[in-house]
Amino acid sequence: MAITSIKNLKEFSTVNERFEGAHLLCPGCAHSMIVRELMNATDDNLVISTNTGCLEVSTAVYPYTSWDTSWIHIGFENAASAISGAEAMYKARKKKGTLKDPDAPVKFVAFGGDGSSYDIGFQWLSGAIERGHDFTYIVLDNENYANTGGQRSSSTPIGAHTSTAQAGSHSYGKTQKKKDIVAIMAAHGAPYVAQLAPNKWKIMAKGFQKALDTEGACFINSVSPCTTEWKFDPKDTINVADLATDSLMFPIYEIIEGHELNILYRPKNIIKVEDYLGAQGRYKHLFKPENRHVIDRIQKDVDAKWEYLQRREEARV
Amino acid sequence: MSQNIPGTAKKGIHELGAETKVGWDEVTQGVVLEPFAEPVKDVAHIRPEERNYTDFSSYTATVASWRVLKPVYNSDICIDCQNCWVWCPDTSIISRDKQMLGIDYDHCKGCGVCVEVCPTNPKSLLMFDTNENLDVALSQWPEKKKKEK
Ligand SMILES: Cc1ncc(C[n+]2csc(CCOP(=O)(O)OP(=O)(O)O)c2C)c(N)n1
Ligand code: SF4
Ligand code: SF4
Ligand code: SF4
Ligand SMILES: [Mg+2]
Numbered sequence: 001m002a003i004t005s006i007k008n009l010k011e012f013s014t015v016n017e018r019f020e021g022a023h024l025l026c027p028g029c030a031h032s033m034i035v036r037e038l039m040n041a042t043d044d045n046l047v048i049s050t051n052t053g054c055l056e057v058s059t060a061v062y063p064y065t066s067w068d069t070s071w072i073h074i075g076f077e078n079a080a081s082a083i084s085g086a087e088a089m090y091k092a093r094k095k096k097g098t099l100k101d102p103d104a105p106v107k108f109v110a111f112g113g114d115g116s117s118y119d120i121g122f123q124w125l126s127g128a129i130e131r132g133h134d135f136t137y138i139v140l141d142n143e144n145y146a147n148t149g150g151q152r153s154s155s156t157p158i159g160a161h162t163s164t165a166q167a168g169s170h171s172y173g174k175t176q177k178k179k180d181i182v183a184i185m186a187a188h189g190a191p192y193v194a195q196l197a198p199n200k201w202k203i204m205a206k207g208f209q210k211a212l213d214t215e216g217a218c219f220i221n222s223v224s225p226c227t228t229e230w231k232f233d234p235k236d237t238i239n240v241a242d243l244a245t246d247s248l249m250f251p252i253y254e255i256i257e258g259h260e261l262n263i264l265y266r267p268k269n270i271i272k273v274e275d276y277l278g279a280q281g282r283y284k285h286l287f288k289p290e291n292r293h294v295i296d297r298i299q300k301d302v303d304a305k306w307e308y309l310q311r312r313e314e315a316r317v
Numbered sequence: 318m319s320q321n322i323p324g325t326a327k328k329g330i331h332e333l334g335a336e337t338k339v340g341w342d343e344v345t346q347g348v349v350l351e352p353f354a355e356p357v358k359d360v361a362h363i364r365p366e367e368r369n370y371t372d373f374s375s376y377t378a379t380v381a382s383w384r385v386l387k388p389v390y391n392s393d394i395c396i397d398c399q400n401c402w403v404w405c406p407d408t409s410i411i412s413r414d415k416q417m418l419g420i421d422y423d424h425c426k427g428c429g430v431c432v433e434v435c436p437t438n439p440k441s442l443l444m445f446d447t448n449e450n451l452d453v454a455l456s457q458w459p460e461k462k463k464k465e466k
Binding site: 011013016020021023025028029036044045060061063064067068069101233235237 | 348353358360361362363364365368372373374375376377378379380398399400402403404405406407409412414415421423424425426428429432434
């Protein structure tokens with residue numbers, strides 16, 4: 001496939017953007033950083049579907065579109081199904097010889113939020129990955145239903161305050177752990193699965209290129225810091241993403257063919273999870289003495305996960 | 318703003334906001350927006366300034382009124398690292414041929430991310446009141462800081 005040079009940022013910056021400004025995402029929203037990186041990582045034609053959520057409602061506000069590619073939105077939960085249909089039709093028409101431009105390189109991509117991917121569109125996503133359509137599914141993981149006012153999802157981490165898992169005198173916020181969707185997708189046997197972050201632009205661009213280049217259904221979970229619901233200053237989106245990856249709350253790794261695990265980023269100085277939690281209003285209550293145990297629990301879980309990932313990588317199984 | 322989508326002129330979505338109410342069965346299902354005036358084959362190889370955008374592309378719209386503060390660019394200090402370009406959420410850093418040229422004030426929302434990620438000392442981008450005159454802003458640029466942080 002035709003890939004953009006990502007050797008360094010100067011070369012990367014010579015691409016011609018296909019995601020336009022004047023969309024209505026919040027100032028500092030990471031969703032658009034991730035989308036720009038994906039679209040800039042290739043110069044192939046793109047066919048993109050998007051679930052309902054902040055990205056979709058903000059980039060297709062009638063009469064405007066911010067997409068310079070084929071782009072489709074149908075419903076909340078069915079970006080994976082929509083792209084499956086498009087990909088199947090493309091293959092069928094290619095075989096029949098009815099494509100206008102059969103040699104034009106084309107890639108299929110679906111975007112979903114965590115709400116629409118981990119929860120409401122979960123079976124549709126699972127089906128598309130299992131059927132093995134040649135596409136890449138990308139979750140913009142802001143750990144809540146941001147577009148409808150910040151409800152908890154199965155991606156919301158334990159201890160976070162959300163509008164439906166509120167912190168107060170009787171609760172420390174969400175009491176359940178975050179769902180490990182990367183493991184679930186790897187268990188489908190998908191050829192390429194990864195967890196990435198926009199602050200690590202080169203690892204992210206490489207991961208996107210690898211997914212686009214791999215035949216079959218690929219899956220990427222990307223952390224997407226949400227200034228509005230995580231409650232931090234819009235200028236700090238990349239700073240918060242740095243804290244996420246350096247505290248290992250969001251470890252960066254890939255799993256190939258369902259088993260071969262590679263860690264893609266090892267922080268030089270691993271920071272404490274409380275440095276990450278403390279940078280966001282949604283975790284403010286955890287710093288009260290009665291809730292400190294939740295921070296300890298989160299740190300323990302993060303340490304254990306990092307240990308697990310390293311052992312999996314070492315074992316080469 | 319031209320909004321003449323074939324087949325929808327007198328139906329569906331247009332009528333949702335109008336006085337005549339239509340039932341679900343009569344609403345036109347879906348809508349197609351064409352961002353370019355003629356079919357384009359190879360968008361990724363056409364520079365934005367050479368594209369023939371229609372009014373349906375948000376490229377032709379502006380969100381300038383969202384801004385309270387605006388980033389101001391000082392080309393004297395810039396090292397063209399492109400950090401601001403890669404992380405701007407609003408496609409508002411104009412870079413051509415590996416050079417940072419400036420800010421697209423029609424699309425910039427003033428989030429301040431570009432200032433945060435700018436590595437020079439002093440920074441090559443700083444936030445000012447959105448109504449500040451650019452020359453005045455540049456004349457107020459701070460000196461190099463001895464040691465950051
Ligand atoms: C079937 C269905 N249920 C609920 C909604 C309402 N809804 C629209 S956007 C949204 C939140 C989306 O959350 P997420 O998928 O995490 O994306 P985000 O907005 O956080 O990027 C919800 C619940 C809907 N449109 N359709
Ligand atoms: S609510 Fe969060 S995810 Fe949605 S547009 Fe705003 S910053 Fe982005
Ligand atoms: S202030 Fe935000 S929107 Fe404006 S140019 Fe900088 S990063 Fe882009
Ligand atoms: S981040 Fe600063 S130094 Fe780098 S290109 Fe932008 S303005 Fe120039
Ligand atoms: Mg979400």
